[in-house]
Structures are given as C-alpha cells and as structure tokens.
Amino acid sequence: MxxxxxxxxxxxxxxxxxxxxxxxxxxxxxxxxxxxxxxxxxxxxxxxxxxxxxxxxNAELARAVGEQAARLGYVNGVAFTHDAVEELAAELSALTADGLDKTLFCCNGGDAVEAALKIARQFWAESGRPEKRKIVSLSPSYHGSTLLALSASGRPGYRKQFQDWLVPVCSVPAPYAYRCACRGEWEDCPACSGTALEAALLQEGPETVAAFIAEPVGGASTGASVPRPDYWKTIREICDRHEVLFIADEILVGAGRTGTWSALEPYAVAPDFQIFGKGIAGGYAPLSAMVTSRRILDVLAEGTGAPLHNQTFSQFPVSCAAGLATIRQLKAHxxxxxxxxxxxxxxxxxxxxxxxxxxxxxxxxxxxxxxxxxxxxxxxxxxxxxxxxxxxxxxxxxxxxxxxxxxxxxxxxxxxxxxxxxxxxxxxxxxxxxxxxxxxxxxxxxxxxxxxxxxx
Ligand SMILES: Cc1ncc(COP(=O)(O)O)c(C=O)c1O
The missing domain is CATH 3.90.1150.10 (Aspartate Aminotransferase, domain 1)
Structure with missing residues (x-):
C-alpha cells in the first residue's frame, strides 16, 4: 500500500x-x-x-455547471454582470419575503454572514448613527468560523482558543426548549418566548446595537429545535421597537430543508437580511446568498456607493449557474x-x-x-x-x-x-x-x- x-x-x-x-x-x-x-x-x-x-x-446540476464553465467561467463582479447571476437573483427575490429583493452572492456561509453584519453596521454609520455598531446573537448558535462570524457564534468551545481575537457580542439564550429550565412549558419563559432579547437590548443600550442575528430553526447547536409559533413575531416587534436590524441566518435551515423555501416562512415574519448557503446550489459549487432590501441599500447608494465587503469570487458565474439549476429542479419536481x-x-x-x-x-x-x-x-x-x-x-x-x-x-x-x-x-x-x-x-x-x- x-x-x-x-x-x-x-x-x-x-x-x-x-x-x-x-x-x-x-x-x-x-x-x-x-x-x-x-x-x-x-x-x-x-x-x-x-x-x-x-x-x-445529479446529472442536471452537473450539466448546468459544465455548460456555464464552458460558456463563461469567471468575470470580475466589480466590472461586469452576467446571465447566471441576474437570473438567480430574480428567482431568489420571487422566493423571498416582500421587499427582500437584492442579493449578493458569496462562496461560503461565513462570508455571507460577515457581509450582512458589515452592511448592517455600514447602514447605521451612513444613516448618521455610527454608535449603532454592536451585534446581538443567540447562545447556543453557530454562524461560521471566520472571526466576525465566530464572534457572533454562541459556541464557547469553538471560541475559547481565539477569544482575544473576537469582537464582543451580546448573547441571549436561544429558544432551546429541551435544555431550557422551563422544559418548554412556561408560556412566559424569556428564552422560549423571545422576550429575553428585549431585556438584553435594554441592558446593552439599544442605541448602540446594529443587528440581531439568529437561526430561524436551530442548526447544529440546538439540534433542529423549532421555536414556538409566535417566537419570531415577538423578535421582529422587539427589533422594530428598538431599531435593531434582524439578520436571519438560514444557511443550514433554508433553501427548502425545513419543508418551506425559508424556515421563517411559516412564522410570516420578514427579516432585514436573509442568508442562504449550503444546499442552495445542491453541492455542485460553493455558493451563499445574502438577500436584503432597498431600505438598507438606498442609504449605501447615497453614501459610500458600495457595500464594504469585497471578494474575488462574489457573483461567481459557475456557482450562480448551480444555484439557478437547483432552484429550477426544486420547482420542476x-x-x-x-x-x-x-x-x-x-x-x-x-x-x-x-x-x-x-x-x-x-x-x-x-x-x-x-x-x-x-x-x-x-x-x-x-x-x-x-x-x-x-x-x-x-x-x-x-x-x-x-x-x-x-x-x-x-x-x-x-x-x-x-x-x-x-x-x-x-x-x-x-x-x-x-x-x-x-x-x-x-x-x-x-x-x-x-x-x-x-x-x-
Ligand atoms: C447556521 C450556519 N451559519 C453559518 C455557517 C457557516 O457556513 P460555512 O461553513 O459555509 O462558512 C454554518 C455552517 O455550518 C451554519 O450552520
């Protein structure tokens, strides 16, 4: 051997x-x-x-990737656009909640999480409120292994080794009924009802908080825990009351995995940023998507004129073709x-x-x-x-x-x-x-x- x-x-x-x-x-x-x-x-x-x-x-997905690579492998997303990204962005906006119709494509989940967090901060800075820059997240949770995404992740074991490289993030107990003191049985449990977020914001000073990031259904860190039917409505109301942007990390649970395109769909709640990854291109190319709205982007358009998050492979044609073929196959069958x-x-x-x-x-x-x-x-x-x-x-x-x-x-x-x-x-x-x-x-x-x- x-x-x-x-x-x-x-x-x-x-x-x-x-x-x-x-x-x-x-x-x-x-x-x-x-x-x-x-x-x-x-x-x-x-x-x-x-x-x-x-x-x-999956022969159809393989063919879509091969055909795109043969036609156009790569163009710089700062200089050009192309069919695959235009068509995929249009498909996504039709699938996503009203108003969320502008998508930036990245290659990994962590990239898209960082893009959303940075754009959230940029939005407040360019709205004349630079003091709104803090992040709030759930614990346990996972948002990626790059350092800002890891900062937002409520996983002490993953963070320990890098603690002094991470930015401080305010942590709120996740709606994890099986491991909650209430065992999912107290109606007014702060963690399971969502009111724990309001207490955390008031303590932190909501005028200093840019965004709250969370997984709509638990991923690996709470093992597919499904929050109560009113949980996300409560979260949305709290975010609105305190002018905090809500980032839904659907990297693991979105793109159909929980039986609806978005895991938030059954809650009838729209976030300010929605992030997809993992299954969005069926595994035929690395792809993630950060979807947001004109409400956020108009401020950037009148300010610096661009999101301050640049990557060589943003809007990568081959990945976008895989994403497009994936959505079309999901629909067709x-x-x-x-x-x-x-x-x-x-x-x-x-x-x-x-x-x-x-x-x-x-x-x-x-x-x-x-x-x-x-x-x-x-x-x-x-x-x-x-x-x-x-x-x-x-x-x-x-x-x-x-x-x-x-x-x-x-x-x-x-x-x-x-x-x-x-x-x-x-x-x-x-x-x-x-x-x-x-x-x-x-x-x-x-x-x-x-x-x-x-x-x-
Ligand atoms: C909810 C969630 N967010 C973000 C990530 C990070 O994605 P990636 O590993 O593609 O960077 C993951 C990965 O498991 C995840 O489950």
Missing amino acids: SPSAENRYPAGHVLYRRLAKRFPRIVRGEGCWLYDDAGKRYLDASSGALVCNLGHG ALIERCARMGEILLRRLGELLEHPNVGDVRGRGLLVGVEFVEDKESRKPFHPSLRMAEGFTQAAQAAGLVVWPSSGYTDREDGDLVLIGPPFTISESEISELVRLFRVALDATLETIQNPNGR
Missing part, C-alpha cells in the same frame, strides 16, 4: 480535517448513496454537511413539498427511538431532525464530554454504512451530544426504514463501546 493510500495523516499530502482518523475514499455518489473505493456503500443521511439536497450524481412530506415520515420513524433509554429527544421540521443523546433521560443529564458520545456514534454509524452530522459541547458546560439527520429531498420511504435500522445498529455499537471500553 502506498503511504497516501492509507488516507490518513501524516501519509500523503492532504491536510485532512481530522488528524487522527482514516478517511474512506469516496469515488462516486448516486441519490442518497455514496460509494468508496473498496465498494462499500454509505447512506448519506446528512446530505454531506446539509448540502447535497438534491442527491448525489416539487421537491420542497416532497421534503415536507417525507420529513413527517422521517420524524415519526426516528421518533420510535424515543423508547431507547439514551435517546432524550427527537425533534425537527421538514427533512431536518435532531436526535439528542443523554446519559439519563429523567434529568436530561448529558454524557460526560470525555466519552465523546456523538463523535463515537458518528464513527459507529459510518462503520455501519450511515452518514450523520454530529454536534457536541454546545451547552454552557460544554457537554451535550446530538446528531442531525438531513437526507436528500429525494429519499424514499424504504431508505428511511434503512436509515432507522442503521441508526439503531450504530447506537447499540456506541453504547457497547462506552460501557465496555476495553472490550473491542
């Missing part, structure tokens, strides 16, 4: 994203399945990192409606796991389900972080042929273990049955290793 064939650090020349594990080499994908070079197949229950929403080996329908089946089937003593909660919307593991169900006590439960489960799942997305260390005490399940929107009922079967196999294997660490 050549050193690189081991597919692990330090063999070969890839800086692998984990330095202590071997990486199966995937050679092909088809629908919900991935195949490695040894012929083993994996049911991709997380669509990669919640990205490949239309499945692997009614795949968001399918996502909502199959999501109900997935939630019900994964809900069967609640019989298990170490499955504390199963929740979600559309084809996004969070399964939270606990050591003790009654007290909701998490496993000790040293057991690395979610990571161990993910490895056991991969060994069994199932891909899930783990999250751990998201509570105040840096413990907590959950996995996100988010298969492609094309998943069938029999594939859901197989997913649940493999989940049980992986859970048994993980608990056996925890209970009997030297046994294998």
